[in-house]
Amino acid sequence: MLKNGKFFIPPPKDGSDFKELFKRLAAAGAGRPLGSDGFPEGPWTPELLAEAISQIDSNRVGVDPRTVQLWFQENEKGISTANIRWLARIFGCDDPEATSEWQMELSEAQSRLAAKRRDSKKSGGGAALAVPDTLWTATVEDETGSPAELARETDIKRAERRFSLATKSEALFSRGSPLNLPASVFAGASALGFLSYIVGIHSVTYARTDGVVKQVGFLWAPNWTFLFMVLLPLFFALVIELLVFWKAEGRLKLLARGDKMESDRDWGRNVEASSYSYWAVFLICVLFAGLFQWIGVCLIPLMKGGNDYAISWGTLAIVRPDRISVPMSILFTALAYLYMCLCFYLFFVGLILLHTMVHDLWKIEGASKTRPEVGYRHELNELGLRLMHGIFRCTVLGILVAICMKAQSSYLTSNREDIVAWFVGDVSSALRQHADVGNRFSYRMPTHYSSLLVAVSTCVVFLYGSIRLGVGHRFHLPLWKMSAVVAFLFVSYLLIDAFAGFSILLSIAVLLGIYGLCDPGFGHRRTSEVGNQGVS
Numbered sequence: 001m002l003k004n005g006k007f008f009i010p011p012p013k014d015g016s017d018f019k020e021l022f023k024r025l026a027a028a029g030a031g032r033p034l035g036s037d038g039f040p041e042g043p044w045t046p047e048l049l050a051e052a053i054s055q056i057d058s059n060r061v062g063v064d065p066r067t068v069q070l071w072f073q074e075n076e077k078g079i080s081t082a083n084i085r086w087l088a089r090i091f092g093c094d095d096p097e098a099t100s101e102w103q104m105e106l107s108e109a110q111s112r113l114a115a116k117r118r119d120s121k122k123s124g125g126g127a128a129l130a131v132p133d134t135l136w137t138a139t140v141e142d143e144t145g146s147p148a149e150l151a152r153e154t155d156i157k158r159a160e161r162r163f164s165l166a167t168k169s170e171a172l173f174s175r176g177s178p179l180n181l182p183a184s185v186f187a188g189a190s191a192l193g194f195l196s197y198i199v200g201i202h203s204v205t206y207a208r209t210d211g212v213v214k215q216v217g218f219l220w221a222p223n224w225t226f227l228f229m230v231l232l233p234l235f236f237a238l239v240i241e242l243l244v245f246w247k248a249e250g251r252l253k254l255l256a257r258g259d260k261m262e263s264d265r266d267w268g269r270n271v272e273a274s275s276y277s278y279w280a281v282f283l284i285c286v287l288f289a290g291l292f293q294w295i296g297v298c299l300i301p302l303m304k305g306g307n308d309y310a311i312s313w314g315t316l317a318i319v320r321p322d323r324i325s326v327p328m329s330i331l332f333t334a335l336a337y338l339y340m341c342l343c344f345y346l347f348f349v350g351l352i353l354l355h356t357m358v359h360d361l362w363k364i365e366g367a368s369k370t371r372p373e374v375g376y377r378h379e380l381n382e383l384g385l386r387l388m389h390g391i392f393r394c395t396v397l398g399i400l401v402a403i404c405m406k407a408q409s410s411y412l413t414s415n416r417e418d419i420v421a422w423f424v425g426d427v428s429s430a431l432r433q434h435a436d437v438g439n440r441f442s443y444r445m446p447t448h449y450s451s452l453l454v455a456v457s458t459c460v461v462f463l464y465g466s467i468r469l470g471v472g473h474r475f476h477l478p479l480w481k482m483s484a485v486v487a488f489l490f491v492s493y494l495l496i497d498a499f500a501g502f503s504i505l506l507s508i509a510v511l512l513g514i515y516g517l518c519d520p521g522f523g524h525r526r527t528s529e530v531g532n533q534g535v536s
Helices: 018-028 046-054 065-072 081-091 096-124 126-130 133-140 147-161 165-174 180-199 226-254 260-273 275-304 313-318 326-367 374-412 419-431 446-470 476-494 502-518 527-534
Strands: 205-207 213-215
Touching: 018 065, 018 096, 046 065, 046 081, 081 096, 165 180, 165 226, 165 260, 165 275, 165 326, 180 226, 180 326, 226 260, 226 326, 226 374, 260 326, 275 313, 275 326, 275 446, 313 326, 326 374, 326 446, 374 419, 374 446, 374 476, 374 502, 419 502, 446 476, 476 502
Parallel strands: none
Antiparallel strands: 205 213
16 A cells, blocks of 8 residues: 555554564565555665664654664564654654554554563563563663663764764764875875965075075975874874774773674763863864964964064065965965864864773773773783873874974074074084074064974873873883883973074984884883783
């Protein structure tokens, strides 16, 4: 029978219980659209039926696919009153009268199922006689659980249906190919490099009032080239690798049942719990680091002139209008700062996700203190060390990002012609034991502040991981090595341009950091051996 373009079967009213009735209707494809040949498209599957119920306009909560799977299985689970309404809409083909009839039929079928199972329990022994009807109803209906659990799951489903910045941001790291995000950041930096070449500011010099010729080309600025083409793509790749491992393997190893769906839902709750952090970071990066900084550093100087900030590729039109016009500079810098603020938002998202993984493992470990098994404690040690290795590598890259930012900002105030000569001159002045004196201009340098935020934020995540995961474990030696390298890198960052010869200290720190990226354990034995020491 056809009704609203769907295959309709009227209620049989033959006294069947819910399981018998549902099995026949699902196999017949009742409520499914008719194909071009006039026949139903096929039987219902759990996935198709769950999707159809979730697409009902008035159903804002949807239905858990696991609940629908229980209807198809031979078990003692029935159907809840709320889901009877939606299933009646499906079998009634969205016809009000037919839906009402099916709602009555399904309710009666559920009551017959409950009575049949109750009678079977009574015949099985007197112990079941004391079970209240309300308790029995709770056991046969579909996994509704306690009111608190139901309310929590309802909140989760509603959160999934509304826009969530935290969930969307996490999805950029955990869904799709691991290459997508790093490649997109690299492509954006490459596009800016090509545009700088087209507009003629890829490599350009200008003569300062004190006679020093400065190289301020876009491709000569490591905080716009090396940072976005190498460091950030590597950072994103490492965060993605660690996140995918934690969600797909790490959490499941520590869960008693190893339920992938339940693990993903728990992880989703953890991500959503940091929603305010994502919004705060987004506003700071887009409004302050992006829009307001662009207006103050580029737009106002380009339109009104001024010498509060050192001349860079973004404000070159002030002193070299023959190379680039003011309107073109405004357009190019607007694109560059938009790209920059979005990239740094994703950078801080990576830090938040690293913090979330550490906090997640710490909570799981705290809840598992009742499980003293040797293998389980070894698994915790191994996962903790693997997380710390990944966080350490991300921390090294984060401090290198800050170093690029501060080094470029410091170079612009120096008396050297390009950034390479600035480093070489600093080494030379240290070896010859004389200060590299020269004319220096006193400029405001907002990049010093933003680079400090990057360095401190990165180190805070590493410190949090060290405290949460390092205490009580037996990987103190590799943790101390990683902490020493992070501290050395951070001190080297702070001392940039602070004294003659700072570049020697900085070079040593960078080389140690690069070695740590390749071998975060610094030659220490593998995690399995560390775990064995921890349980001996």
